[in-house]
Amino acid sequence: MNTNVIQINKNECIHCQVESNLSFRPLVEYLKTRLKTEQSVKSEFYRFLLEKIEKNEALLGNIPAEELSKYQDTLELIFTILTPLMANEDDLYWALSTPIPDQIFFSTNAFYNFFKDHDPKNKVSKDNEPVEKKQLKFIYNLILGRFYNFSSVLKNEIIYAHIDTETKLTSYYNIQTDTKFVEILHKGDLPEINFEELGQHFQDNSELEYLTEVLPLSNFLFEGFSVISITDVTLQHAIDGIRDALVNHNYQTEAYTHVIQALKTLGGNGNLEFGLMPFLTVNKKLVFDNKEFSQSMLINSAKASNLEEEVFYSLVDKYKENPRAIFVSSINDDQIDKDPFLRVLKAAGVCSYSVLPVYYNTQLAGVLEVYSSKEVLVDDKLLSRLRPAMPLIGQLFQYSIEEFDAKMDEVLMDKFTALQPSVEWKFNEAIWHFLQQNKNKSYHKLKEIETVTFKHMYPLFGAIDIRNSTVERNKALKDDMEIQLNSLISTLKAIRKHVYLELTDKLLFNCKDWIKRICDFASSNEENLLKEFLESEVYPFLSIIKGNYPKTADIIEKYFEVIVPETGDGFKNRRQLEVSMQLINTEVSQYLETAQQNLQSSYPCYFAKFRTDGVEYDIYIGQEIAPDKPFDLMYLKNIRLWQLTSMVEIARLSKGLIGEMPRPLETTHLIFIHSNAIDISFRNDERRFDVEGAYNIRYEVVKKRIDKVLIKNKNERLTQPHKISMVYFNAEEAKEYMEYITYMQDQGLLNDDLELLELDELQGVSGLKALRVGVKYVTEKKPKEIKPIDVDLIERELQKQL
Known part of the structure; x- marks a missing residue:
């Protein structure tokens, strides 16, 4: 004492x-x-x-x-x-x-x-x-x-x-x-x-x-x-640390780091390291390349050793069939022969390695790794210290699995389905009615789920198209084929210096003839003929020459490098075109996505965008989208003005991208004005909304055909770069948009060059007219963001009227 x-x-x-x-x-x-x-x-x-x-x-x-x-x-x-x-x-x-x-x-x-x-x-x-x-x-x-x-x-x-x-x-x-x-x-x-x-x-x-x-x-x-x-509370504190990670709902990398540190404390041995490997699945198949949800020594070692994925997957699938604790106190050659996966661990500096299965509600959720760079024996004492943590790790794995699945579903909903928050409530109602109607019914007696329909909706359509995309594609193809053919001619001439064959001269003649022909490419059939010539005559010839005459190997190899799609000069123009188109589409899509999210705050609407050569979008707005919020035509006017101002911003955005494009492209900007309300319903087979009724289908027909419409009595396309085109049927529609145009000209967004145009008849459609006006570009400073209409002001006015 x-x-x-x-x-x-x-x-x-x-x-x-x-x-x-x-x-x-x-x-x-x-x-x-x-x-x-x-x-x-x-x-x-x-x-x-x-x-x-x-x-x-x-x-x-x-x-x-x-x-x-x-x-x-x-x-x-x-x-x-x-x-x-x-x-x-x-x-x-x-x-x-x-x-x-x-x-x-x-x-x-x-x-x-x-x-x-x-x-x-x-x-x-x-x-x-x-x-x-x-x-x-x-x-x-x-x-x-x-x-x-x-x-x-x-x-x-x-x-x-x-x-x-x-x-x-x-x-x-x-x-x-x-x-x-x-x-x-x-x-x-x-x-x-x-x-x-x-x-x-x-x-x-x-x-x-x-x-x-x-x-x-x-x-x-x-x-x-x-x-x-x-009192020494180290073990309890470690367990509490793992529990805190679960309570705080932080199941990703940060939580895994805390849990691993807590496991080291539990183990009480400074030489021990721990790895966490939850079993994540895609389409019921295990996946492991996910740092966000996994910290596994075996996975990292397999990647470092370039172990083939199939070998790794088969190894884990086999373990799932018979999950058990595996203890290897010291990795030696005999054990490596029995279990090849130990080789990648040894290469990573691991001396001892053990695996403990982790369960959640009796289902295998993943494994806990215990490893060290030194020889360590995993004994009963260590296992007893780790045992209280195993149920918590199982719960952590389950949370990770659920979080991973939720992220998959989120991307699926965002990228591959048309379901949006503004209309999700109606789908939920349909699902609930379906479940109520089919309660306690056998499978063959199940009623079909009801069709989700929204009536009396006002449509808006916009299209941002890449100008002359087909022409640009053909030009890029011709430029690339010319590079490939010229490279092939140089290769054949170089081969002729080492090996003289009559067939070499014939191929040279064919190549020169194709150079003349590609200038007049008019159809995909001619492109296919050239492709057939190269694959059936040229490539086999070069392969044989390379094998029989080693001196020509470097010459031929250089040609084959030219025609590699990902890196070769023979695909350079098509790659540049694709990069330019992707740049425009990505920037425009991101702008629309952000802008429509802000738009939803004024009044909920259904917004769907899809890609063609450019980006097109549909907007539907009306009372049935938001039954609890009174609808007024002022909201429709607000969204129409937003559509016009957003086209100005997109035009400016596209023009600003030209300097960043490897192959400069221009965009056209089209709006279809349709004043009458239509009905839309969700097509379960195509997972998208479509119009209903014969009259409403006419709207879809016009929408799909106006992108290439010509001005009446002129051989000129309506859609032109640096201009916004607005197609309509009746004068009242034009009058409303002319007011918006006047306002935006005053704001410095549009040029004072408004045109009122009549359009050629389309198949089954006549009487179309258009407004066309130029976009004013500002180079000195970024233009102010224009707010079409004060949403709060609209809501206050509506409340007074109601």
Whole structure:
């Protein structure tokens, strides 16, 4: 036992000190009370200790901690009655301190060494409160409990962390203070406390300010001593760390890192490392190339060793058929022959490797890896330490699987289906009706799910097309074929210097003839004939020459490099064209996606975009989209003006991209104005909305044919770069849009060059007219974003009308 005085807080809490006396009088009172009821042999021991304390009057008064070393035998007797009989003082963290823990005056050797070797600054605290505030909370917690029978959620315990310098592992200790032998005296009458008011201060985290005013510490006296004990809670803290990762719903890389660190703490061996491998599936097949949901040594080693995926998948599939714990304490050649996957682990520096199956609700959810660069034996002791964590890891794996599946569904819904939040509510209703109608029915008697229909919807159509895309494709193809043929001619001439064959001259003649013919490519059939010539005559010829005449190998290889689609010069123009088209489509799609999300805030609408050579979109708006929000034609006007202003922004965006394109392309911009409402329904087979009724179908016919319409009596396409074209049927539609055009000309968005045009008849469609106006480009500074109509103003006006 140790009687050296340990200063805990080192006067860090001067301002929150309360008057206190170190005394054993409360213990004497306790022993006298016990002697009145104690009938066992313990009473003799209690009586002996009581007499010993009372002989030394100094122990009953206010004695300095430094003087208690004189009474070591008495303190050891106190230790004996306050601790279990079997407790070993070299293993027990136990001590006596002043009433308000500030000075420790008697402790076990284990406790003394703990404070000597561990830095108290390593305290783990979520709130990072200063020592003074924690001390005040401790004091008032005692006062409220003793005088007002008020229990605070604050516990008299502190968690400390210690990092072992050798193993680099963190150990956690719970330091608890027992105040059973502390008496609290109050000077004068005890004030009353409004507990409702106190409760409110606890919620506002201002309880200390309230308590110091109502219950000044100067009116209190603490007398007696406290008992301090320290418990190693490393294992529980590690388990709690894993549980926290689950509670916080953070199942990705950050959570996996925390869990692995907690497992290292659980293992208690600095040489151990852990890997987590949940079994993620796509179409019921396992997938592993996902860093977000997995941290596996085996996967990383397999990638580093370029192990074929099929081999890895077959290995794990085989394990799933018979999941079991695998223990390899030291990887050697004999084991590698039996289990080839150990080879990639050894190549990664792994010496020992073990796998533990992890289950969730009796279903295999993944595996836990235990590995080390040193020879480590996974024994029963280690397994028993890990066992409490296995159900939590199973739950973590299940969350990861669910999160992965949810991400797959999210992308599926976003990229491959037409379902949007604005119309999802109606699909939910249809699903619920379907489930109600088919409750308790057999499969062959199930009723069909109802068709989701929205009636009286106002349509808007817009198209951003890449100008002369077919012409550009043909030109890129001709340019590439010319490069390939010229490269082939050079190759054949070089071959002729090493090998003379009559067939070489014939192929040269054919190549020169094709160079003349590609200038007049008019159909895909001619393209196919050239492709057939190259694949059936040229490529076999070159392969034979390369094999029989090694001197020609480098020459022929250079030609084949030219015709590699991904990198060769023979595909350069088509690649550049594709990059340019993708750049336009991606930027326009992203703009529309962001813009329509803002548009939804004014009034919900259905917005569907799809790609052709450019980007087209449909918008439907009406009362049935949002039954709970009154619809007014002002919302339709707002969205029409938005459509026109967005076309200006897209035109400017496209023009700004020209400098970034490897093959410059221009865009045209078309709007179809249709004032009459139509009905739309969801086609389950095609997973998209379509119009209903013969009259409504006419709208679809016109929409699909107007992109190539000509101006009447002119051989000129309506759609032209740098202009916005608006096709309509009646004069009222044109009048509304002319007002928008005038407004936007005033805003500096459109040129003063409006044209009113009549259009050629289309198949089955006549009477079409168009407005066409030029876009004004601003080069000096970015134009201001135009807000078509103040949505809040519209809603206020609607409320007045309603």
